[in-house]
Amino acid sequence: MPSEVAWAMVESSPDGMLLVDEDGVLVRINQQVESLFGLSRDELIGSPVERLLPERFRDRHTSHRHHYRSAPEPRAMGAELNLWARRSDGTEFPVEVSLSPVTTPEGQCVVATVRDVTARHEAEAEFHAVLHTVDSARDGVFMFDPDNLRFTYVNKGAIRQMGYSEDELLELTPVDIKPEFDDRSFRELLKPLVDGEADSHTFTTVHRRKDRRDVPVEVVLGYPEPADNGRPRRMVALVRDITERVEAARAREASEAAFRAAFEGAPVGMAIADFSDPSHRQITRANTALCELLGYDTNELLALGFAELTHPDDTVSSQEWAHRAQRGEIPRFALEKRYVHADGHEIWVWVHAAVLGDGTANTMLIHVVDLTEARRARRDESRLRVLQDRERLAEDLHDLIIQRLFAAGMGVQSLQGHLDDPVARDRLQRTVDELDRAITDLRSAIFRLHTPGTTAVRDEIESTVDSLVSSLGFRPRLTISGDPEKIPGMVVEQLLPTISEGLTNVARHARATAAAIELRVGDDIDLTITDDGIGVDPCAAEGHGLKNLRSRAERVGGTSGIKPAVSGGSVLTWHAKGRS
Template structure:
């Protein structure tokens, strides 16, 4: 068939034609029979097939067509050649899928395509590896389907094969990243959790690590069924909800704050919360880092309290240096003890001359009694004074140390400390400080400050005692001086009166007048002596 052979119809139209010439003859005459066939439909089909072939060659994925019975390739596109490294002639020269699929045998491959041949399935998709001509292997995804719509056309199968090397590498990187994240999440030394931000008022815990469970006192499995709102201190809940809402609504991508959590046993856990919203999640979620800073907060609170204590002690010492009365100093001690130690009961008790403890100063909510009242022998103050040792009680109401006669003194009180006020080897009294029932016990720093207050009180009492002694000594010295001066003055007057009377003995008239003057002088001297004796006896000497 010469290329471009056409026939012309009666109406003048042209059609592509195929002509078959057949010679035959009888005798010497040769006859040629020509059979002309209109091939318009066939050429249209060929043109369409060429378009399909060009389209298949333009596809990046590899396309293989093979016979179901022999498994030999009947068509491959250029993508198949690039993928396998074989030429089209090599692949179509009797090669089968088994030649490029090292993971399959003929039997296992036939078993795999059997659902397609039986029309039980229209498509079979699986992952395997293809072995290239150079021996290298690459991961592929294969989608197999049969070409015929009826059992009579089940002889052809087509495979669309996609190179998934990049996808496998990405999956491996993603898997490695997830494993690294999971390892970092699980083994992190700080608390970590993934939270659901759909409800910012609750913030359900979707996942938590072991460190967070240990920090808050809950097993990890229990934490993952709880909400962060329930674990947050009531005073910090509203601020945390606002921060979560900012993340959910896109006003912020991160959130950081210092807040308080509630431990399983009820105590407060201070922590730094850093929260970042997770990208690519359908539901709003956030990753939370929670670092326990309770120790740092405790150190800062102890530092602040120590500075406050030192300031209070300085106030007491300034009062002592300013020679303020002992009552004012003890009142200052009471006020500072209540403020610094959050106390509701502060009492200073001192012994009288009979060693009976009496209330010297008090600021309390209990019925402890008036200033000067004696404390029972069974009181905690009396025990501390007798033993000269500090008594620390977590709950004075349940303490077995106090007798029944003194229990009414401590009604409504909880933690308490009774500190002797030492002045050298002697105990000048007892400082009693107590908090309300249910309050926190006294810390080590509190006890150090209590001891300092007791020492300052003892110093104040000792200083007052020294001042009293100095005043008595000064008074005695003044009396001695005045007595000497009085003695000298009276003796001088008596001596002068005697001289006047002696000089008047020679004249009776002068003697009478001198006697009158002497009597006046003696009366005045007696008056001076009487006034001096009264003044000398008016000051304390005990």
């Protein structure tokens, strides 16, 4: 081949080519060398080859060159040497170099072929960075051949998960570590990926470690196309140890089961309510005790909200608490209130509501405790205190007051024999008789103190109202403020007939559909009976019933009257002195 043709081929090479004599001097270079190093042919020819190297490598390269000259032999590129070259601007770049000794008329020379491998280095660096990231991952990464299923790559996460060494895992297949699969079932799992019907598949199973312990895992399978078309296509499995998730789920299930058992078996009423609308408070779950307390079956109760069950007199306070909880101002609240039973009677309860779950206050856990027995016990305790006070008063009257009156009477009577004036003797005798009558009256009072009535005032009031429900055709709303047990007995004797007479008048004359009784007990006693009937004529003459009401009020130092209500109907007022 003519030398001109041969050199033309050298000039067209994509790699840099240099001819170096035995002294290390550049004899010839192609144009790619000029491009690689940023130096012209004239600048390089006659220069030592070390000019193309970073300064830190030049001395060492001279030594290597002398050693090579003593035993020259061809050296291919990629001989696992980390070689660097230097451009004219001082920048360095990685290269691969092949050496071929040749004999020329000028003597022994070496042809060096130089290739810039910057792109490959960057790709390898990126690959190693990705590999480091993959190896640093907690999750396991497994690659395997879809034909023989043999693992071809496992990361350090996979090694940690399985307890095998890398070499041991590369001798296994997914079927070897998945006791829930055999070869046929696992290949059926892969089939949609192999056939291109799916991009990925996620499933949970268990992996059996080298120590024979089974670990729950979540597996994401994929079948990506290789970046290099010349490389074989592999299955990739990303495997996450879900032991903590499974244990948490089991603990949650156990907790939920315990909650369900405690909820359903609780001796007190329990419910879960939606407070997103605090004016309604929809019941979403209720236990048996609450159903029995309120007189509804489960389905009936789940169709209601707590607002519908609340006694009208407690609606405002209940909604205020509910709104505060829903706004997140308070995490819980408790109050004593009344619910209305399915049959219409009121039930005193203690309610405790607490935010449940995520803390948004839209879901509340409600406890409802029946206070019927507790309130009865409180009434009994109050009555016991009254009885004890009466006993002490009776003892004092008997042991002190009566004895003093008796002694005074005896003293006055003894003076009668010393008086000559018949008028004076007669007056002394009348005084003694008055003392005797006073002693008799005190003994009667003592007897009454020892034998009080057995019915609480509140019960008597409620019984009076209950007795008139059938006549009215509806149940009037009763509200009592203060302690009715503190009402003096003589006032109670007038109060009960007044309530009965007032409601009877409503039933006979008012044509009402609703009525409300409000009793306020303080230093004085105030009774108001309001109805929504046809009202009263303020100019009409006072009837017999109204006269009776006024007369009963006057007996206890009070007043009574009736007038039209602002919104229709009538309002009866009755006032009595609390201390007569």
